[in-house]
Amino acid sequence: MTRYILIKILRSVFTLWIVVTAVFFVLRASGDPLLSVFSLGTPEATLDVFRVKWGIDKSMWQQYLIYVGDIFRGDFGTSFFDGRQAWDIVMERLPKTLLLGGTTFSVSVVAGVLLGALAALKHGTLWDRGIMTAAVASFSMPSYFLALLLILFFSLHLRWLPTAGASTWQHLILPAVTLGLTLAGSIARFTRSAMLEVLRQSYMRTAQAKGAPKFRQIAWHALPNAAIPTVTVIGFQLGWLIGGSVVIETVFSWPGAGRLFITAVGVRDFAVVQLFILMVASTVIVANLLVDILYGVLDPRISVTGGSK
Amino acid sequence: MSGPATPLAGKPDAARETPLLEVRDLSVVFDMPEGTVEVVDQVSLTVSAGRTLGLVGESGSGKSVTCLAALGLLAARGRVTSGEVMFNGRDLLTIDEAEMSKLRGCEVAMVFQDPMVSLNPVRTIGWQISESLFLHQGLTRDKAKKRTIELLDLVGIPNSKTRFGEYPHQFSGGMSQRAMIAMAIACEPKLLIADEPTTALDVTIQAQILELLSELKKELNMALILITHDLGVIAEAADDVAVMYAGRVVEEAPVLELFDTPLHHYTKGLLNSLPRVDRKVDRLSAIDGTAPPPQEFVSGCRFEARCDHCDDSCSGKRPSFVDIGTTRRVACLHPVVVT
Numbered sequence: 001m002t003r004y005i006l007i008k009i010l011r012s013v014f015t016l017w018i019v020v021t022a023v024f025f026v027l028r029a030s031g032d033p034l035l036s037v038f039s040l041g042t043p044e045a046t047l048d049v050f051r052v053k054w055g056i057d058k059s060m061w062q063q064y065l066i067y068v069g070d071i072f073r074g075d076f077g078t079s080f081f082d083g084r085q086a087w088d089i090v091m092e093r094l095p096k097t098l099l100l101g102g103t104t105f106s107v108s109v110v111a112g113v114l115l116g117a118l119a120a121l122k123h124g125t126l127w128d129r130g131i132m133t134a135a136v137a138s139f140s141m142p143s144y145f146l147a148l149l150l151i152l153f154f155s156l157h158l159r160w161l162p163t164a165g166a167s168t169w170q171h172l173i174l175p176a177v178t179l180g181l182t183l184a185g186s187i188a189r190f191t192r193s194a195m196l197e198v199l200r201q202s203y204m205r206t207a208q209a210k211g212a213p214k215f216r217q218i219a220w221h222a223l224p225n226a227a228i229p230t231v232t233v234i235g236f237q238l239g240w241l242i243g244g245s246v247v248i249e250t251v252f253s254w255p256g257a258g259r260l261f262i263t264a265v266g267v268r269d270f271a272v273v274q275l276f277i278l279m280v281a282s283t284v285i286v287a288n289l290l291v292d293i294l295y296g297v298l299d300p301r302i303s304v305t306g307g308s309k
Numbered sequence: 310m311s312g313p314a315t316p317l318a319g320k321p322d323a324a325r326e327t328p329l330l331e332v333r334d335l336s337v338v339f340d341m342p343e344g345t346v347e348v349v350d351q352v353s354l355t356v357s358a359g360r361t362l363g364l365v366g367e368s369g370s371g372k373s374v375t376c377l378a379a380l381g382l383l384a385a386r387g388r389v390t391s392g393e394v395m396f397n398g399r400d401l402l403t404i405d406e407a408e409m410s411k412l413r414g415c416e417v418a419m420v421f422q423d424p425m426v427s428l429n430p431v432r433t434i435g436w437q438i439s440e441s442l443f444l445h446q447g448l449t450r451d452k453a454k455k456r457t458i459e460l461l462d463l464v465g466i467p468n469s470k471t472r473f474g475e476y477p478h479q480f481s482g483g484m485s486q487r488a489m490i491a492m493a494i495a496c497e498p499k500l501l502i503a504d505e506p507t508t509a510l511d512v513t514i515q516a517q518i519l520e521l522l523s524e525l526k527k528e529l530n531m532a533l534i535l536i537t538h539d540l541g542v543i544a545e546a547a548d549d550v551a552v553m554y555a556g557r558v559v560e561e562a563p564v565l566e567l568f569d570t571p572l573h574h575y576t577k578g579l580l581n582s583l584p585r586v587d588r589k590v591d592r593l594s595a596i597d598g599t600a601p602p603p604q605e606f607v608s609g610c611r612f613e614a615r616c617d618h619c620d621d622s623c624s625g626k627r628p629s630f631v632d633i634g635t636t637r638r639v640a641c642l643h644p645v646v647v648t
Binding site for chain 2: 211
């Protein structure tokens with residue numbers, strides 16, 4: 001078990017290194033940050049001062065080594081714009097993103113699994129068709145478009161909910177619903193097909209023949225089996241959720257890290273962009289690691305140690 | 310041909326007169342995309358405490374469906390259209406699912422054909438057996454575990470304490486079937502239905518499982534319905550036999566009488582197709598043709614197409630049962646003449 005996890009962690013570090021390196025060079029290939037800060041005609045001498053100050057006067061390789069070295073020391077660089085540590089800037093915004101992402105994720109998982117299971121149990125009925133139509137519609141629709149539809153209806157037409165900002169809990173509803181509908185839709189679809197597969201199995205008849213009441217058959221016999229494929233899907237969706245939240249935070253002016261990222265990319269604030277992507281990559285990697293471990297916990301046939309028993 | 314020629318497994322004759330389970334004229338249809346198909350046609354069966362009824366027939370003859378229907382375990386497309394299933398004085402077809410749940414696994418239990426897929430892969434063997442005890446006897450975790458380990462010992466699973474915590478994939482086919490049997494008898498049911506319990510197993514394991522079922526039957530004084538397509542299994546384990554063909558029972562008899570003097574031409578054909586140690590034959594005979602699928606079931610005798618003894622009277626209407634003595638009956642207009 002320890003060996004397995006150790007290998008996993010080493011691989012994760014390697015993946016992170018690739019991500020960090022790619023982002024580093026792509027960012028620098030995308031253009032000179034000085035151009036996005038200073039107006040044309042700024043004296044070369046002034047620019048040179050900033051080049052030295054920001055450390056972009058050195059060669060690309062020198063910069064790269066310094067950057068990687070700094071990461072190991074826990075120094076993620078300084079923002080070109082307000083001169084503060086990139087770490088502090090991202091951390092300041094992170095709670096809002098976690099609030100939005102966490103709410104969305106937990107509500108969607110619960111709703112998606114329940115609706116998917118319900119659709120499977122009512123297979124072929126109006127319930128099934130209704131839930132599946134809604135699911136397909138919600139995850140086929142681009143989230144920014146869905147966001148606009150929701151704003152149009154709930155904010156402009158009904159005037160129930162605010163369109164932008166994050167000061168009250170009402171502000172959380174629209175962005176969370178937008179993100180969550182897409183997520184819940186795909187989770188519901190996967191849960192449904194996993195459940196349908198499980199409900200056909202002979203062991204479900206055994207449970208019924210044993211005298212387990214309907215609810216127990218579903219909750220104790222079917223769901224743990226259906227959870228195995230569903231968990232994988234949910235794990236993958238976490239990466240999607242982060243990507244989606246960048247768009248949604250921008251649409252709803254949600255003051256989270258995603259919106260910070262969009263701004264930082266726009267002005268080539270290297271340190272902030274690099275740190276944000278490093279964090280996203282780490283989150284996705286940790287999520288996948290958790291899925292792997294959870295898999296072994298949920299399915300006794302899969303041995304996490306790699307051996308037969 | 311009268312009077313019971315078989316020993317009654319040590320039970321008094323009276324036990325046979327008050328059957329524990331009496332299926333009367335049970336008919337089952339399946340709703341298929343292409344229409345409704347009747348797969349079980351007015352089947353009647355009886356079985357008493359302490360006796361084993363062998364239900365024999367080819368695949369698709371309706372043996373399993375009859376038993377599943379009796380316990381309300383049919384898949385969604387299956388439907389009972391007529392009949393009664395009297396168990397201990399109650400008609401199981403009229404009681405609701407919640408009541409039925411209390412009965413299943415407690416008073417009536419079932420063992421299925423393929424033990425490997427009939428056990429839940431993500432639950433331990435111990436958990437799955439304890440569940441019956443928890444559901445029907447409300448045992449606490451510790452007591453249920455203790456009792457489960459006793460049950461594992463009873464069905465002959467070695468290292469029961471370790472095996473308790475293992476998962477189905479760690480069990481062999483024979484051990485899985487023993488575990489299924491332990492689960493079924495956990496609450497000491499009055500009736501146990503074993504649906505092809507040995508079909509998926511090796512021959513040596515088959516014999517052990519049949520032996521185990523017979524012992525348990527005696528020990529718990531259960532009624533046992535043994536569904537099989539294997540006449541060898543019937544000869545070994547059954548007291549009485551009902552032969553099914555194309556959704557109907559065609560002949561019923563105590564096991565020795567059936568093997569000795571089959572009355573239905575189908576039964577006779579089946580027996581002639583078996584190698585026997587007590588008769589010398591040069592060549593085993595087969596019954597020509599195949600059993601019809603449910604879509605092609607006719608109202609007259611369904612064996613007519615394959616029968617050498619039929620005449621015009623056979624096709625028109627369903628042959629009714631003729632009682633032979635007190636223990637036998639046959640649904641044939643021209644039964645085998647007993648010489």
